[in-house]
Amino acid sequence: MNEPVLRADARANRTRLIEAAHAVFRERGLDAETKEIAELAGVGIATLYRNFATREELVAAMVAEVQERMQRTVRVALAQDDAIDGIRSLLQAGFAMLDEYGYLMTVFHESMHEDSAKHLSKQHEILSALGALVQKGVAAGVLRRNLDVELAALRILTSFLPPIYQHLRETRDVETIVDAQIQLLLHGMATNP
């Protein structure tokens, strides 16, 4: 089951393809043609299809990359002593991701109700880790006891919806957005609790 060891140039081409795919998907959306990706990478389409058997596989690889990165981010947040600090740093890291992978976050959210088994299982891991983070806050007494933990986790995750973020970015800096989101998530909108 070990990889057959790629020739040096082949390996380089693969890397350039992945970078190109990110760039093209970011600019043209996930419906962009494979041809354009190959062109940007400076290789023939055949090379693209030697690395990713189908277009679908290419997209899946990209989504998987984002999911893994988000998974690591949540794990780091969970490792923090204070749950609220964890949530804050999660938001900061998540928004940083949006600048790089924004286009994929839409897919990331959509994949929540798709049945592409592979994506779904990772999605569930992410959600349950987030749930654990919330649960920890409840146990420590810093988050409400009567919280709907799953909904809370989902609402943290949806802070990362690209349309919202981009909309706000037009008039606010990242710091301001994080603060406002934290404020809303933690304390809500009402005056009397």
Place this chain on the structure above:
Amino acid sequence: MNEPVLRADARANRTRLIEAAHAVFRERGLDAETKEIAELAGVGIATLYRNFATREELVAAMVAEVQERMQRTVRVALAQDDAIDGIRSLLQAGFAMLDEYGYLMTVFHESMHEDSAKHLSKQHEILSALGALVQKGVAAGVLRRNLDVELAALRILTSFLPPIYQHLRETRDVETIVDAQIQLLLHGMATNP
């Protein structure tokens, strides 16, 4: 500029096409073929294209329908005396819409960063009406004074994201979801405000 008065059968066909489009889009997603819609409606494809010049126009008509309905919903909420009551009834009405038009809400959210002028302008109207609702709550003293009004409006709107709703629907009834969302939106997650 007045409509040329359709023949009775033509009018009926148009209605059936719209219903079929809703049904097919709901089941197969927005990428479904036009042919399938025509078949479900029991008419030829030519009839579909006589009513909607292009596929795009058909989709646009559907999105517009959802936006208009949402617009009315927000206006009703805004007309209510108490802003919090308004938000609560908005959520209830919105979730009811999700059962019927769920598939379109994704587009509805996506259209927020697209530049299809027509959709965007309606989207802005909806958002600013929601902003006004929040503002009213602030003025009445039931919502925090230091709120980021635009973000608050956006977070109310994103309560309607289909993936979230569908995910929760699997284990909770609508009433429970509305309560949990209201609870989170108004009072947040933290114990000490």
Place this chain on the structure above:
DNA sequence: AGATAAGTGGAGCAGCTACTCCGCTTATGG
């Protein structure tokens, strides 16, 4: 009922794009 214009159906066309095939190029090991 007959005239007629409004509406219809569906075969087929056109354009688009994922993917294949194979003759050629080039890295690699001896």
Place this chain on the structure above:
DNA sequence: CCATAAGCGGAGTAGCTGCTCCACTTATCT
């Protein structure tokens, strides 16, 4: 520096789907 197998490019193919065309049907009006 050669042999060779690993990798490459890109023209071309296959299949899919939005949309058109026009011979035919049918609602409507008198």
